[in-house]
Amino acid sequence: MMLKIKRVPTLVSNFQKEEAEETLARGAGCGRNCLRNCCLPGSKLPLYASKNLRKGKSVAYETKEPPVDFLESLLLGEWEDRQQKGLFRYDVTACETKVIPGDYGFIAQLNEGRHLKKRPTEFRVDKVLQPFDGSKFNFTKVGQEELLFQFEASEDNEVQFFPNAPIDAEKSPSVVAINVSPIEYGHVLLIPKVLECLPQRIDRDSLLLALQMAAEAANPYFRLGYNSLGAFATINHLHFQAYYLAVPFPMEKAPTRKITFADAGVKISEMLNYPVRGLVFEGGNTLEDLANVVSGSCVCLQENNIPYNVLISDSAKRVFLLPQCYAEKQALGEVSSELLDTQVNPAVWEISGHMVLKRKEDYEGATEANAWRLLAEVSLSEARFQEVTALIFEAIDLNAEENENATEGSPEKPDVAPQPMEEIDALNTHASMVPV
Numbered sequence: 001m002m003l004k005i006k007r008v009p010t011l012v013s014n015f016q017k018e019e020a021e022e023t024l025a026r027g028a029g030c031g032r033n034c035l036r037n038c039c040l041p042g043s044k045l046p047l048y049a050s051k052n053l054r055k056g057k058s059v060a061y062e063t064k065e066p067p068v069d070f071l072e073s074l075l076l077g078e079w080e081d082r083q084q085k086g087l088f089r090y091d092v093t094a095c096e097t098k099v100i101p102g103d104y105g106f107i108a109q110l111n112e113g114r115h116l117k118k119r120p121t122e123f124r125v126d127k128v129l130q131p132f133d134g135s136k137f138n139f140t141k142v143g144q145e146e147l148l149f150q151f152e153a154s155e156d157n158e159v160q161f162f163p164n165a166p167i168d169a170e171k172s173p174s175v176v177a178i179n180v181s182p183i184e185y186g187h188v189l190l191i192p193k194v195l196e197c198l199p200q201r202i203d204r205d206s207l208l209l210a211l212q213m214a215a216e217a218a219n220p221y222f223r224l225g226y227n228s229l230g231a232f233a234t235i236n237h238l239h240f241q242a243y244y245l246a247v248p249f250p251m252e253k254a255p256t257r258k259i260t261f262a263d264a265g266v267k268i269s270e271m272l273n274y275p276v277r278g279l280v281f282e283g284g285n286t287l288e289d290l291a292n293v294v295s296g297s298c299v300c301l302q303e304n305n306i307p308y309n310v311l312i313s314d315s316a317k318r319v320f321l322l323p324q325c326y327a328e329k330q331a332l333g334e335v336s337s338e339l340l341d342t343q344v345n346p347a348v349w350e351i352s353g354h355m356v357l358k359r360k361e362d363y364e365g366a367t368e369a370n371a372w373r374l375l376a377e378v379s380l381s382e383a384r385f386q387e388v389t390a391l392i393f394e395a396i397d398l399n400a401e402e403n404e405n406a407t408e409g410s411p412e413k414p415d416v417a418p419q420p421m422e423e424i425d426a427l428n429t430h431a432s433m434v435p436v
């Protein structure tokens with residue numbers, strides 16, 4: 001059986017909506033100034049080469065302040081320039097936002113413009129891995145004016161910046177582009193090896209690149225997120241999202257309990273008292289160690305066809321991994337019409353506690369209980385979550401039982417008032433339908 005859901009996709013590029021519409025034949029190339037062979041030759045784009053943290057400590061900034069926040073000023077400067085040029089579909093800075101009263105501080109945003117003017121499209125939601133399809137929208141079709149800069153780890157430990165670097169097709173650079181449907185200030189896309197046309201799937205190199213960007217940004221309010229297919233990614237071309245939001249996310253405040261240590265001292269915990277069950281990875285001797293363990297876990301989920309979301313927090317010091325089953329329940333008709341009517345797509349930002357709401361009544365009536373109820377539908381059941389965790393540990397060659405004593409011996413103290421567990425269980429009686 002093929003599971004599909006109909007929904008209105010969010011445009012992430014202005015060239016997505018013009019697909020199959022007339023081509024503007026002016027100037028050289030196809031007229032769109034795109035990234036394909038028609039327009040690429042001779043193109044230039046700023047290149048930011050970060051310190052290479054591959055071998056370095058992932059906690060490089062703990063002892064001293066970064067010298068100048070060059071990456072941040074580059075990113076936001078270029079982003080504002082594109083805003084001035086009118087490349088965004090709406091003015092996100094005019095969207096109302098509030099913190100919902102309660103223990104967790106869920107953040108609600110009213111964003112009525114994000115899903116308008118687009119016919120619903122059918123998304124196949126039951127396959128986490130799907131081959132790249134060049135006939136569909138992908139980031140080689142965006143206009144170069146939507147690109148902000150090339151991003152890479154430099155060969156040495158020095159930051160390097162080239163304001164006018166050629167886009168080297170042979171090298172297939174990783175690029176940072178605007179999301180034309182931003183949900184916050186500075187909302188961008190990180191597209192690893194854009195010209196290689198990789199499908200939406202995490203591997204070690206792409207995750208390491210995302211961690212390097214988070215570490216380089218060195219601002220805890222700059223997070224990167226990832227949605228797999230089946231977990232509300234809308235474009236099957238490898239990309240991460242990122243933006244600035246100057247409050248802690250509720251998920252970042254959730255208490256955790258250590259389960260075990262993986263290779264090179266990467267600590268793996270589970271979240272407690274949060275509506276979506278998930279694993280938290282932190283530490284390791286190097287950023288590469290953390291990338292290895294997290295990407296190994298993501299690959300396991302992909303290979304087992306389990307949709308998931310990832311949040312990279314605290315300048316790459318912590319990574320949240322959240323297997324989810326909302327789209328599947330939706331396709332099977334198991335989500336209440338009350339929740340469906342809100343048209344909220346619980347992707348990584350919503351799961352983290354930043355709720356992007358499309359209807360004024362949902363915004364005005366937003367409560368912690370409502371946010372909790374939605375997110376509880378996203379989560380795997382406790383039993384399924386434990387199964388999936390065991391699958392992951394097997395894949396990354398860990399035996400959780402060996403480490404059980406460590407868990408019992410040193411329970412971590414929750415740092416926020418816990419919600420009663422009965423509430424979580426009551427809201428989460430659905431058994432996951434994802435096949436093992």
Ligand SMILES: [Zn+2]
Nearest residue numbers: 030034038039
């Ligand atoms: Zn072109």
